Amino acid sequence: MKFTEKPISSLVADRTAQRVVIVDQTQLPFVVEQRVLLTWQDCAEAIRTMRVRGAPLIGVTAAYGIALAMLYDATDESLLIAKSALAATRPTAVNLAWALDRMQQLLASTDPAERADAAWQEADHIAAEDEKNNRMIGEHGLAVICEIHKRTGRVVNILTHCNAGRMACTEWGTATAPIYLAHKEGLPVHVWVEETRPRNQGLITQWELANAGVSHTYIVDNAGGHLMQHEKVDMVIVGVDRVSRRGDVANKIGTYLKALAARDNGIPFYAAAPISSIDMAIEDGVPEIEIEERDTSEVSMLRGWDRHGYVTDVRLLREGTAISNPGFDVTPSRLVTGLITERGIFAPNDLVSGVATETSK
Template sequence: MIESFSGIPAGANQSPHTLTIRFDAEVDRVVIIDQTRLPHECVEVELKTSADACHAISSMQVRGAPLIGVTAAFGVYLGLRGKDDETARSLIASVIEALAATRPTAINLRWALDKIETRLARCEKNVAEIALQAALELHAEDINACSMLGEYGAQRLQEIWEAKGERAAEAGLPAPENLNILTHCNAGALATVDWGTALAVIYKAQARAIPLHVWVDETRPRNQGASLTCWELGQRGVPHTLIVDNAGGHLMQHGLVDCCVVGSDRTTLLGDVCNKIGTYLKALAAADNGIPFYVALPVSSIDFSLREGLTEIPIEERAAEEVSHISGLDDEGRVSRVQLAPTGTAV
């Protein structure tokens, strides 16, 4: 059973390093931010069992490829916690199998579980403790990888910003006010343990005093751009504007986008990228308008066993209600779910 034990007002002035998942060693507790409650309420919940971790992943209480992987790693520990070594060893395969079945597209899930499974295959004693240590190592590695990824990307944004200023000066135009970046879905700290992938680039560029403005796609059908990216950018003081999914090409045509930065659920050996539905259309529009399009991802998001993304990457099919219905605040400040399409509409 997942237990909610604390709530934080969604508008609170939170630390820029609020972790999406953390382990409280003093009380042996794994805690996540329930992202299905954002942006209207920020609630932390405890994962007590591996079944809780499975539910958190499949229901998208946690989402984003890197975070899914780390959550699954802690899920292995939760499935073995409190068991003697013989029992724990007998449960490893079934616990990993259940976690692996939760979300098929994000390669980080399988990557993290494979690393844990390999680690546990070599141990005969302290099985649960070793599973925990492996999960904590993946947790720390994700933070470090995303931070480094952000620094690398921020350098590229610095170059784009300087080039934009030089072009304006050569044309005798006023200095530009900001660097306009378009992003899709949520590839921020909420999609990882901390920092994020695409948004890590933005946060690190912000730290370099590059004046940024972010166009945020709403990202139907679950609206992660509207609900998560806008919330996250607001928490960190990054100027941003929410746009409908189909507005990106229009903005590019009118010179209002300097570059696009997105994340990746899975990337093949040849560089084919699988990301939130709609990313492909943004890439086509960017190519047509000569706008740089960057994918920010850690190595854990690369599937070296695949070459062709179109034919080999499994695409998750979710419930039709995610398209036909939508949730939001009603006039009385309550979160409500309403139907958009006529009853019986095929989705």
């Protein structure tokens, strides 16, 4: 993937130096600042404060958190403490629990003397699989974009919400992978990038697309429905934090409204995610998926450049104002056209059987 600027990796693990280097995403896109994680506590803090974010990257970071824990204390007690603390950082993203369970399953049957090497190697595998899976998601999503372009003969306009891009994963992104591949293939694409209040994570998507040379326009969240009404959107593609077995999609707050508008205007609504984002223990996502309630300061404060070019935070609301800040919502499966996974695109009703069939091949 060719970027107009050399892209920085969201996470780099260095076994020799016994450290993990991340991009502090709370500073993006205003400042590109890297932070060094040396302990599992550092990893937990990075996940909790959203210095790393995006379901796939959260899972990868947690896996390296376990690896760092095993470097210093490879006992069963240390494993349990680190796993429990990491699991408590972000309740909505299922990739977190998936990665931690995978690490524990491996290490439980590994001699403590060999756990440090085994843990780091497994974390490396999880990271490599994420990149591979995202590329495959991109290939399957590209087919949808190609079909739309073939049918319309014009630029394909794609609306996305939040950031399910390179910074949310180890590479490619989920929702952005098809876009990057379409751009690479020379297909004319244009992306409507929603700001995604309250954390304005659309800024990260805009920053990524600008670096990749992909045509895009930044819009406020409430403009999406208007654009759909006026036939300026050909498809919606978003990322995922958790998917129920029947295909309900938990994603950044505001996603549900985009799906409603898409359905009302006959626009396909796709969610892109690896199979690891599917929670087979949850049937009905609306009542069963735990929704994280985030700090109220995310709503009351806003970050940007002042007129002198300095990054600054400003207060939007008076102290003491009652604020509710749910981080996610759940889009019912009836509004989802398809789930784009590394194993193909599945209609919600075919998700469980389709995944099982592909797995058995």
